[in-house]
Amino acid sequence: MSTLNREIVFLVLQFLEKHKFKDAIHTLERESGYYFNMKYLEEKVLAGEWDEVEKYLSGFIKADDNGYSMRIFLEIRTLKYLEALDR
Structure with missing residues (x-):
């Protein structure tokens, strides 16, 4: 733009x-x-709102952009999975 x-x-x-x-x-x-509002992302991470974290990040990076972004999304999904197991 x-x-x-x-x-x-x-x-x-x-x-x-x-x-x-x-x-x-x-x-x-x-x-x-x-x-990119890092404070907002931090609040969502600390609150454990992983769907919102993933949604917000997807506006800036894609999982297939590079190895780092893939790792970030993998970690988010791992945390979502572990919290689901804990419930």
Whole structure:
């Protein structure tokens, strides 16, 4: 996307933040791929919300991008599996 589109996305993100539209913010971050919110990801990891972690990350990386991204998705799915076994 062009620089203008990127700037518009950041303005929309600021608007959404100001008006506390949290779900919309993270959806736009994920779908645009412009802004990765590490704090949001950390909150989801600590809460054990693995489906949301995987969904958010998939907006920025794909499992088949490289070995590192494949390993990240493998670890997430391993944790999901282990938590399911624990239940």
